[in-house]
Amino acid sequence: xxxxxxxxxxxxxxxxxxxxxxxxxxxxxxxxxxxxxxxxxxxxxxxxxxxxxxxxxxxxxxxxxxxxxxxxxxxxxxxxxxxxxxxxxxxxxxxxxxxxxxxxxxxxx
Amino acid sequence: xxxxxxxxxxxxxxxxxxxxxxxxxxxxxxxxxxxxxxxxxxxxxxxxxxxxxxxxxxxxxxxxxxxxxxxxxxxxxxxxxxxxxxxxxxxxxxxxxxxxxxxxxxxxxxxxxxxxx
Numbered sequence: 001x002x003x004x005x006x007x008x009x010x011x012x013x014x015x016x017x018x019x020x021x022x023x024x025x026x027x028x029x030x031x032x033x034x035x036x037x038x039x040x041x042x043x044x045x046x047x048x049x050x051x052x053x054x055x056x057x058x059x060x061x062x063x064x065x066x067x068x069x070x071x072x073x074x075x076x077x078x079x080x081x082x083x084x085x086x087x088x089x090x091x092x093x094x095x096x097x098x099x100x101x102x103x104x105x106x107x108x109x
Numbered sequence: 110x111x112x113x114x115x116x117x118x119x120x121x122x123x124x125x126x127x128x129x130x131x132x133x134x135x136x137x138x139x140x141x142x143x144x145x146x147x148x149x150x151x152x153x154x155x156x157x158x159x160x161x162x163x164x165x166x167x168x169x170x171x172x173x174x175x176x177x178x179x180x181x182x183x184x185x186x187x188x189x190x191x192x193x194x195x196x197x198x199x200x201x202x203x204x205x206x207x208x209x210x211x212x213x214x215x216x217x218x219x220x221x222x223x224x225x226x
Binding site: 004042087089094100102 | 152214215217219220
């Protein structure tokens with residue numbers, strides 16, 4: 001079967017750095033997405049990786065290792081507004097997105 | 110421009126009733142997706158429309174669920190004889206294409222929160 005694993009919940013301090021990991025086992029691979037979802041709101045796109053390596057976008061970076069079936073989302077200079085759930089999703093060989101359950105990130109002052 | 114819109118935003122219904130949820134995708138987006146999200150859980154794929162191709166219904170949990178799409182515009186998700194287990198947020202998303210693009214971000218609507226009493 002297809003599986004996406006993420007930690008259920010993480011806590012970090014305002015101004016710090018946090019890394020949210022995602023491991024996957026899917027039938028084929030056509031890219032990995034990270035989405036942010038604030039409570040009661042729809043998910044919004046953060047990043048996309050299809051090749052190995054690090055993609056940096058402001059305070060957020062996303063890393064991919066296809067051989068290891070592994071990705072992480074790195075958030076720097078954490079702000080209170082970063083408190084949200086972070087969803088990892090992999091596009092499989094049929095170009096369908098397989099979604100992880102999300103990691104709830106709690107930021108403390 | 111306008112994003113993905115969904116209606117109603119909230120729906121409370123009694124067990125056994127039918128409900129219809131509507132999604133208006135972003136103009137020009139050929140791909141449309143329906144997801145279900147239960148409280149505190151991830152997104153559960155339901156159905157996918159791509160242009161005029163036959164929809165991918167592999168995620169529909171039972172024959173009580175069905176969806177239609179008119180061309181490349183509005184889609185409706187119908188749940189017949191609702192059960193309490195159907196209570197969830199139903200999210201619709203659209204993208205430029207479902208495949209063969211290196212990058213095709215899905216844009217989500219605000220969702221419909223369905224409560225079955």
